[in-house]
Structures are given as C-alpha cells and as structure tokens.
Amino acid sequence: MDPSENHLRNREKGFLQKMTSDHENKEKTAVLVLGCPQVPIQTGIALYLISALRKKGIRTVIAGNRAARSLVEVSDPERHYVGEVMDIDRYISEIAEKKRDFGFHFIFIHNDAGVSYAATVQAITGKTVVALIYGEHFQEIAGMITFPCEKIAAKAVHNPMPLKNKLDEVLPWVVSNL
C-alpha cells in the first residue's frame, strides 16, 4: 500500500474514533418542566424522576415558575437531587433561540396551560416530548394532546403512587428509545 494512502486511512480512522468517543462522552441531559404546583404530587414526582434519571446517568435541569421552583428547592435543601434550576420563560427562550439543547423534555401537565407548554416545546425542538399527565381530569387533558408525544398518565392528585408506578413501567423504555 502507498504510505500516503495508509497515513490517510489512519487519520480517517482516528477521526472516526474521536467522533464516536465525543458522542459517547456527551453527557445526557433532561429538563423537567414543572406546571403550576397546585396539584400536590408534582414536587414529589419531580424529585423521584430526578433520582431515577440520575441512576441512568442523566443530568437533570428543573424549569418552572417561582412557586414550583421554590417547592422543589425547599424540599431538597442540601441539593442531593436538585441541580440546575431555571425560570420557565428563560427555558422557552433558550430552546427557541437554540442556546440550549436537552436530550429529554419531561413536561408536567394537569391543565390546559401544561398542554400549551408541551405543544410549544414539541414545535420548537421537533422532538417527542414526554408528557406526565395527572390530576383529577387527567383523561380529558390527555385527550387534548394531538401532537407527537409520549404520554405517561394517571389519576394522581394527593397520592403520587399511581403516577410513580406508571413512571417505573415506562421510564426504561423512554430513556432508551427517545
């Protein structure tokens, strides 16, 4: 083989190895987009989901309004689970302006506004978002979602277990397929 051809092949091989390595080393991130915290289970499920995602090697960011963010931060004062926290308007602004990109978008939905935020995130990113749908009217709310979306829904208002059990069932699939 021509030595220069061999050199080019080795360079190409090295370049491909670097690309693969960069891809593998790129940290996976998920954003949890919190809704209005009027439904009690939201904060507990958010902390549980952060823990579950962390076990899968995924770093999480919380986006929400001040009340939703404060509930999460007060619930985890030593920051064992909660990492970066950001305002929901800033989150929308940063993904719309392509300043931030997340591997997974988990949207907490219990009302019409939650559906609007999920539709907005899906339209801006083009990704399949994960909708966590709960509350008294979860079926009606789930029926309003007609855009590409992975729905995890349960009638959970005060008791988080129905939604926690659904999360346990589908999270491994969600993390490996989206």
Place this chain on the structure above:
Amino acid sequence: MGCIESLKYEIILRDASFAECREYIRSGCKEYVDVDPGFKIFDKHIIGIPPISIGFDGDVITFPFTKPCYGTFLMKVEDHDEAERIRKSASGKKK
C-alpha cells in the same frame, strides 16, 4: 412575559382554550396571521398549540397569552410598530 404585563392591555377572554382564542381571532378581527409556537411578540416567545392566530384591527393586536398557573388569556394591546413587525415577519396563513 414581564414586558407584556407592563403594557396597557385589555383582557378579552380568561381561562380560554386555544381553539376558543383562535376562533375568536379568526372570526372577530379584521386581519390575522398564523404563527408557530416560539414566535416572538413583544420580545417574548409565544406559548400555544399550533397554529397560533394573532389578530389585528388596525394597530390593535389580539393574541393569546399563557401562564402556568392562570391558563390562557386572550389580550388586546395597541402598538403600531409591533403590529407592523408581526405582519411582516409572520410567514403563516393570513387574512
């Protein structure tokens, strides 16, 4: 949307669905354009289920405004420069 809250606005509908807002704008405004979620209005990205209609009656802009705890409002704000900017930059369906 701090900027919008500081404007002189009128609320037309409270706790409305997106279909209601769209219907109101398309049937009640002299002109409208459709935009995608994330489109900037008054320097903030609009939230909603596409297509999002924005209506005009001269310089008066009618648009939906969503907050996590309060749902969606349909609002009117008079602003000549912003109305012109939206008319020019919106690529969606127009009436």
